[in-house]
Amino acid sequence: DAGVIQSPRHEVTEMGQEVTLRCKPISGHNSLFWYRQTMMRGLELLIYFNNNVPIDDSGMPEDRFSAKMPNASFSTLKIQPSEPRDSAVYFCASSDTKKRDRGTIYFGEGSWLTVV
Amino acid sequence: SQQGEEDPQALSIQEGENATMNCSYKTSINNLQWYRQNSGRGLVHLILIRSNEREKHSGRLRVTLDTSKKSSSLLITASRAADTASYFCATDPFLDYGKLTFGQGTILTVHP
Numbered sequence: 001d002a003g004v005i006q007s008p009r010h011e012v013t014e015m016g017q018e019v020t021l022r023c024k025p026i027s028g029h030n031s032l033f034w035y036r037q038t039m040m041r042g043l044e045l046l047i048y049f050n051n052n053v054p055i056d057d058s059g060m061p062e063d064r065f066s067a068k069m070p071n072a073s074f075s076t077l078k079i080q081p082s083e084p085r086d087s088a089v090y091f092c093a094s095s096d097t098k099k100r101d102r103g104t105i106y107f108g109e110g111s112w113l114t115v116v
Numbered sequence: 117s118q119q120g121e122e123d124p125q126a127l128s129i130q131e132g133e134n135a136t137m138n139c140s141y142k143t144s145i146n147n148l149q150w151y152r153q154n155s156g157r158g159l160v161h162l163i164l165i166r167s168n169e170r171e172k173h174s175g176r177l178r179v180t181l182d183t184s185k186k187s188s189s190l191l192i193t194a195s196r197a198a199d200t201a202s203y204f205c206a207t208d209p210f211l212d213y214g215k216l217t218f219g220q221g222t223i224l225t226v227h228p
Contacts, residue, residue, distance in 0.1 A: 042220045055215075104149065104161050
């Protein structure tokens with residue numbers, strides 16, 4: 001069974017450029033999360049979706065960040081324009097809130113973003 | 117802000133020894149979870165303990181939860197070099213959505 005799939009795994013971009021991170025959640029999962037991990041701030045929840053609907057985007061840093069989930073099998077996190085302080089590892093995760101172990105989330109391997 | 121606070125921040129032990137990590141949190145929870153992260157990888161779920169449970173085992177892992185003290189501990193027995201990783205506790209204040217808040221983690225190094 002495939003896990004959460006993220007792309008790209010690594011991206012280096014110049015300040016001001018648009019960055020799009022992609023995520024395919026585990027099939028059948030109905031919740032999707034975007035996290036950001038940095039040494040200074042640890043793991044931060046940016047946004048989460050339930051049944052493709054954004055439930056809480058209070059963690060999105062600013063208007064430069066946007067996330068979409070057009071269908072149950074795909075989500076994007078976009079940064080436009082990117083800044084050096086956006087450099088971090090961005091994790092997508094999914095969960096199935098219908099299961100008994102609801103609450104357990106499954107992480108992708110992350111997208112390592114460097115903005116120079 | 118981070119809900120869970122792990123202690124210690126770093127732990128260095130020899131293979132075969134036990135490793136204990138602690139987590140404190142601030143608000144009421146439905147469950148508390150422990151995750152592991154190897155360097156350069158995503159987080160992997162280890163164990164979930166519900167608020168009405170006090171202790172749970174999974175292989176070499178033992179987790180305790182004290183809701184009165186708002187604290188949890190993770191014990192890894194008979195550690196191995198392959199256990200070297202960062203360990204995070206995460207609290208789930210919502211029953212339906214699994215919106216977890218992670219602590220800063222404990223870096224565990226197990227020397228062969």
